Each structure stands twice: as structure tokens, then as C-alpha cells.
Amino acid sequence: MNNVAGKWKWMALLCVSGMFLLPLLLMLLASVKPAEQLTGDPYSLLPDRVLFQNYRDALESIPYVKYLANSIVLCVGSVAGTLISCSLVAYGFSRLKWRGRNLMFAIMIGTMLLPWHVTMIPRFVLFSELGLYNHLAAIILPTFLGDAFYIFLLRQFFLSIPEEISEAARLDGLSELGIYWRIILPLSKPALITVAMFQFVASWNDFSGPLLYLSDHEKFPLAYGLEQFVSSYADQTHLLMAASVMFTLPMIILFVVAQKSFTRGITMTGSK
Amino acid sequence: MAAEARGIQRWSGWLFVSPWLLGLALLFVYPFVASLIWSFSEYDLLTSPRYIGTDHYERIASEIVQGKGFGKALWNTFYYAAVSIPLSTIMAICLAVMLNWQVRGQAIFRTLFYLPSMVPMVATSILWLWLLDPRDGMVNGLLSFFYEAPPLWFQGIQEGVSTSSPFQFGSKDGLTLMSLWGVGNFMLIYLAALGDIDGSLYQAAELDGAGSFQKFRHITLPMLSPIIFFNLILGIIQSVQAFTQVYLVSEGTGQPAESSLLISLQLFLAAFRDLEMGYASAIAWVLFVFLALMTWGLFRSSRNWVHYRGVRI
Structure with missing residues (x-):
């Protein structure tokens, strides 16, 4: 009886998995189909001929490598900024006692509830005045000023480290910066990895940042560069799909490799 | 010392x-x-802001009354939220319950269910623009067995949940479908919550002769209600902030006929296409106040249906 129920459950899970994966599979298949098959026989499932040539054509028809380089600069810069600023601030909010701390922390949580619409336009004006328009720095620099969500996540983690460790280090004459760098950070690797990965994914996917701040093709990251490709190559589905696969694959690989860090972060905080 | x-x-x-x-x-x-x-000024980025009083807010009020501009965007956002949030809530809970089954390969299924949520929004949009193409799309290839005139999806102004054109899906329904495909984050939150439910509750219910459905209805759902509430607020915020996918499927215009013009895109276009920074700022403030009131109202009403540790408070 139990075994029968288990089989049904297993079948149901298999069916739903299929439904979720089918669109991805169709994308993958379309990326190796000949162009004439996609227009002439759009509902056919399997490619008439497997054309890996599509990938090379996609790489040549959009400046993929250039966009990829920009994406990497954006991701690495943003991850560095986030890790440095958020861990410092989280240390201040969790391992140190100072007057005004609770009030400041409450204000920080409050900023999370503010929709980005309210701050978007003045930020744009500010960054333009600072001469950052059309520079990747306009998107990277704010990450060096901390992000409430990541600060909150790291603070929760730092709070779980026993206070006695810090006390002992202080008695040994270690400065606060020393405790932060030599003790707290090494103990917090899992949380830091989670934050780094979230920010990496966010920067890789970011569309509105480049849309607002970048005007020069030379500086586009992949997410925004691909959009340009959509409008000019609307009838070249095979190339679009090949480019999309190349853009998506790093995220899928990252997730499969580091699934634990991801799911821990999502369930800990409620969102990505 | x-x-x-x-x-x-x-x-x-x-x-x-x-x-x-x-x-x-x-x-x-x-x-x-x-x-x-x-928001009380005329400002086009090029010349300095000039105070004009409450003109922008009056314009917003009249647009709400007439159902155009901001009013149209408000309706679109409301429709999108009202359809996609309940559907994604039901779907996320069902998927989480399934992933909680103790079967072989559980970990693999968890990965597979979540995978679409890792696809970047830009790629998701490109993919679904193609799948939902009214003429060549795979989805309509399938639907053409059931429809004489298959839905227009991103090229249509229809609203699938309505009395005038039921099941004739348009642009906002396409966006809903996309959001359902990427429901993984909500699913994971429910999955974590399911793991926290005390197993002895189910055992006690079984002793009382409760079936699977009764257990779900009287134990699982009440125990999940704080998470449902939390996700409801998150869902509303996400609907109001939905931008990338809306921009991509409508080529940055909210077309056709403003049917996919959600609020974030309307604000963006007012600011950076029409250079009406004052009007756009006023929209942002109306949204801010609206979201704050809505969240406050939900928190008040939640006392009647959210159970904390099984106790109604």
C-alpha cells in the first residue's frame, strides 16, 4: 500500500519536474536548430540537424566577449564592495555596543521598506552630477555603501558567535579591526559566501541599473547587451536562444555547485 | 579595562x-x-526645478478617475497582482508539499523545481516571448487544439480573468505565466516552514482518524499562515516593483495599447522618456504612501487569520 502511494508520488514529482524543465529544454533545442526550421516548422520538437554553428554565429553577431568582460567587472566589483562594506557595518551592529545602535539599526530596517521608485530619480541626478553617467562605477560604487538586506543577514550570523571569543581577544590586546579581520570574518565564511553569491547573481542579472546609467555599447554588461540584441534580431530565434543559453548557463552551474549556500540564504531571509 | x-x-x-x-x-x-x-515642482533635468504646487498630484487623481496614464497603470498592476499572487501562492504551497514527500531522489527534485528561478529575468523574458508567440509559439501550437482563435499573449490587450473575454489571454496573463514559472523562491520558503511543523501534530490527528486532506486543512494550512502572510506582502511589493520583464516583453513601451504598462514602467517612462521628473516623483510618493497603508492594513487584518504557533492572536 505504502509502496504504491510512493510510486504515485514519484510519478507526480517527475511530471511536475518535466513541466518546469520543458521551457529550458525547448530553449536548448532551439539554440541548435537551423534557422529555417524555426520559421518553417515552428512546432517541431527535435532539431533536423544539430547546428553548434549557431553559438559561433551568436558570438560573432553580438559583441558577446566584450559584454561578458563588462559583466565580470560589474560582478566582481559589486561583490567586493558588498563584502567589504556589509561585513564592516554588520560588525558594528552586532559585536560592538554603542549608544544609538538600536535606533540606527531600526532606521536601516526602515530603508528596506522604502520602494526604489522614491529614490531612483534623485540618485540618477546625483550620480550624473558626480560625473558617473555612462560609467560602470555608477552601478558598482553604491555597493561600497552597504546594503540593508545583506547587513541584516550578516548581523544575524555574527550575533551567533559567542561574545567570550571577542572578550578574550580584547584581553590579548587585539583591536576591534583585528578581531573583525582575524576572528569574526574567518568564522563567518558560510554567511559571506551566501552574500557573495547573492550579489554575484544580482549583478549578473541586473537590467535596470545599466538601462538607467549606461548609454555606450562598449560598456554594456550581458544582461543589457542581450536586450539590444532582441530588438535587432527579432527574427533570428536560433541566435537569440544560443545567446540566452550562454547567458543562463553560468547561473545554473553556480546554483548546482553552491545550492546549499543559496537555499540557506533564501529561507533565512525570505527572498533572494 | x-x-x-x-x-x-x-x-x-x-x-x-x-x-x-x-x-x-x-x-x-x-x-x-x-x-x-x-513632486511639487516642474523639473525636466535640464533646467532647475520650479515650484508649481500640487498640480502633479491633481493630475494623478484625475488620471485615476479617468483610468488613463497612472490610472491605467494602477489597474494593470492591480490585475497582475490579483491574478498572479493567489496563483503563485497555491502553486508554491502545492510544490512545497510535494517536495516534502519522503521519496527517493528528493534532493534532485528540489533542484529541478528551483532551476527556472535561477534563469536570469532577461533570458526568461526572451524565452517566453518566443514560447508565447501568437503564431509560431509552442504554447499556442498546443492550445490551437482547444481554441479556434488562440490567445494573443504579449500582443493582445485581453485579460484572461474577466467577464468580457474569459480565457482569451493577453499581455498581463503572459507576465503571470512567467511569474509562475519562477515561483521557486516562495516554494523554498514554504518548504522550510513545512520542515518546522511539529510531527506530533500529525500523529495526534491520525489517532483521531483524520485523512490527508483534513490534516492539510487543519494543521498544515494554519501552521503555514504566518508564512502565507509574509509572502503576500512580499508578492504585493514584487508586483509593484516588477520592471525588467515588463520592459522586455513590451520593448520598453507597455504595448499593446498600454495593456502591459505596469506602474514601475509607467514611472520610468514618465521620468526618462518624457523627462517629467516632477510628475514621476509624485507617482513614486503616491506609491510609497499606498504601499505603506496597504501593509499596515494587512497587518491589522492578519490578526483574524494568521496563527502564531497555532494560537489565534
């Missing part, structure tokens, strides 16, 4: 949080004040 340490902590605390303090000033306080002032 202790006193000295406390003295150091007093100023080093401010030093450690100083990056965020700078961010607070530059990225929140200044923009907050500036956008409030600009």
Missing part, C-alpha cells in the same frame, strides 16, 4: 557603520527629501 573597552566601542561602533551612514545620507535621506520637493 572593561570601562576602557566600552569607551572604545562607543566611537568605533560609529566608525564601523560609517559606510552605511554615508549611504544613508547619499542614497536615502537626500533622495527622499529631493523627490518630495520635486
Whole structure:
């Protein structure tokens, strides 16, 4: 009886998995189909001929490598900024006692509830005045000023480290910066990895940042560069799909490799 | 020694949080004040802002009444939220319950169910634009067995949940479908919550002769209600902030006939296409107040249906 129920459950899970994966599979298949098959026989499932040539054509028809380089600069810069600023601030909010701390922390949580619409336009004006328009720095620099969500996540983690460790280090004459760098950070690797990965994914996917701040093709990251490709190559589905696969694959690989860090972060905080 | 340490902590605390303090000033306080002032001004980025009073807010009020501009975007956002949030809630709970089954390969299924949520929004949009193409799309290839005239999806103004054109899906329904495909984050939150439910509750119910459905209805659902509530608020915020996918499927215009013009895109276009920074700032403030009131109202009503540790408070 139990075994029968288990089989049904297993079948149901298999069916739903299929439904979720089918669109991805169709994308993958379309990326190796000949162009004439996609227009002439759009509902056919399997490619008439497997054309890996599509990938090379996609790489040549959009400046993929250039966009990829920009994406990497954006991701690495943003991850560095986030890790440095958020861990410092989280240390201040969790391992140190100072007057005004609770009030400041409450204000920080409050900023999370503010929709980005309210701050978007003045930020744009500010960054333009600072001469950052059309520079990747306009998107990277704010990450060096901390992000409430990541600060909150790291603070929760730092709070779980026993206070006695810090006390002992202080008695040994270690400065606060020393405790932060030599003790707290090494103990917090899992949380830091989670934050780094979230920010990496966010920067890789970011569309509105480049849309607002970048005007020069030379500086586009992949997410925004691909959009340009959509409008000019609307009838070249095979190339679009090949480019999309190349853009998506790093995220899928990252997730499969580091699934634990991801799911821990999502369930800990409620969102990505 | 202790006193000295406390003295150091007093100023080093401010030093450690100083990056965020700078961010607070530059990225929140200044923009907050500036956008409030600009919402009462005429401002086109090129010339300096000029005070004009409440004109923008009056314009927004009249647009709500007439159902165009902001009013149209408000309706679109409401429709999108009202359809996609309940559907994604039901779907996320069902998927989480399934992933909680103790079967072989559980970990693999969890990965597979979540995979679409890792696909970047830009790629998701490109993919679904193609799948939902009215003529060549795979989805309509399938639907053509059931429909004489298959839905127009991103090229149609229809609203699938309505009395005038039921099941004739248009642009907003396409966006809903996309959001359902990427429901993984909500699913994971429910999955974590399911793991927290005390197994003895189910055993007690079984002793009382409860079936699977009764257990779900009287144990699982009440125990999940705080998470449902949390996700409801998250869903509303996400609907109001939905931008990338809306921009991509409508080529940045909200077409056809403004049917996919959600609020974030309308604000963006007002600001950066029409250069009406004052009007756009006013929209942002209306949204801000609206979201704050909505969240407050939900928190008040939640006392009647959200169970904390099984106790109604």
C-alpha cells in the first residue's frame, strides 16, 4: 500500500519536474536548430540537424566577449564592495555596543521598506552630477555603501558567535579591526559566501541599473547587451536562444555547485 | 579595562557603520527629501526645478478617475497582482508539499523545481516571448487544439480573468505565466516552514482518524499562515516593483495599447522618456504612501487569520 502511494508520488514529482524543465529544454533545442526550421516548422520538437554553428554565429553577431568582460567587472566589483562594506557595518551592529545602535539599526530596517521608485530619480541626478553617467562605477560604487538586506543577514550570523571569543581577544590586546579581520570574518565564511553569491547573481542579472546609467555599447554588461540584441534580431530565434543559453548557463552551474549556500540564504531571509 | 573597552566601542561602533551612514545620507535621506520637493515642482533635468504646487498630484487623481496614464497603470498592476499572487501562492504551497514527500531522489527534485528561478529575468523574458508567440509559439501550437482563435499573449490587450473575454489571454496573463514559472523562491520558503511543523501534530490527528486532506486543512494550512502572510506582502511589493520583464516583453513601451504598462514602467517612462521628473516623483510618493497603508492594513487584518504557533492572536 505504502509502496504504491510512493510510486504515485514519484510519478507526480517527475511530471511536475518535466513541466518546469520543458521551457529550458525547448530553449536548448532551439539554440541548435537551423534557422529555417524555426520559421518553417515552428512546432517541431527535435532539431533536423544539430547546428553548434549557431553559438559561433551568436558570438560573432553580438559583441558577446566584450559584454561578458563588462559583466565580470560589474560582478566582481559589486561583490567586493558588498563584502567589504556589509561585513564592516554588520560588525558594528552586532559585536560592538554603542549608544544609538538600536535606533540606527531600526532606521536601516526602515530603508528596506522604502520602494526604489522614491529614490531612483534623485540618485540618477546625483550620480550624473558626480560625473558617473555612462560609467560602470555608477552601478558598482553604491555597493561600497552597504546594503540593508545583506547587513541584516550578516548581523544575524555574527550575533551567533559567542561574545567570550571577542572578550578574550580584547584581553590579548587585539583591536576591534583585528578581531573583525582575524576572528569574526574567518568564522563567518558560510554567511559571506551566501552574500557573495547573492550579489554575484544580482549583478549578473541586473537590467535596470545599466538601462538607467549606461548609454555606450562598449560598456554594456550581458544582461543589457542581450536586450539590444532582441530588438535587432527579432527574427533570428536560433541566435537569440544560443545567446540566452550562454547567458543562463553560468547561473545554473553556480546554483548546482553552491545550492546549499543559496537555499540557506533564501529561507533565512525570505527572498533572494 | 572593561570601562576602557566600552569607551572604545562607543566611537568605533560609529566608525564601523560609517559606510552605511554615508549611504544613508547619499542614497536615502537626500533622495527622499529631493523627490518630495520635486513632486511639487516642474523639473525636466535640464533646467532647475520650479515650484508649481500640487498640480502633479491633481493630475494623478484625475488620471485615476479617468483610468488613463497612472490610472491605467494602477489597474494593470492591480490585475497582475490579483491574478498572479493567489496563483503563485497555491502553486508554491502545492510544490512545497510535494517536495516534502519522503521519496527517493528528493534532493534532485528540489533542484529541478528551483532551476527556472535561477534563469536570469532577461533570458526568461526572451524565452517566453518566443514560447508565447501568437503564431509560431509552442504554447499556442498546443492550445490551437482547444481554441479556434488562440490567445494573443504579449500582443493582445485581453485579460484572461474577466467577464468580457474569459480565457482569451493577453499581455498581463503572459507576465503571470512567467511569474509562475519562477515561483521557486516562495516554494523554498514554504518548504522550510513545512520542515518546522511539529510531527506530533500529525500523529495526534491520525489517532483521531483524520485523512490527508483534513490534516492539510487543519494543521498544515494554519501552521503555514504566518508564512502565507509574509509572502503576500512580499508578492504585493514584487508586483509593484516588477520592471525588467515588463520592459522586455513590451520593448520598453507597455504595448499593446498600454495593456502591459505596469506602474514601475509607467514611472520610468514618465521620468526618462518624457523627462517629467516632477510628475514621476509624485507617482513614486503616491506609491510609497499606498504601499505603506496597504501593509499596515494587512497587518491589522492578519490578526483574524494568521496563527502564531497555532494560537489565534
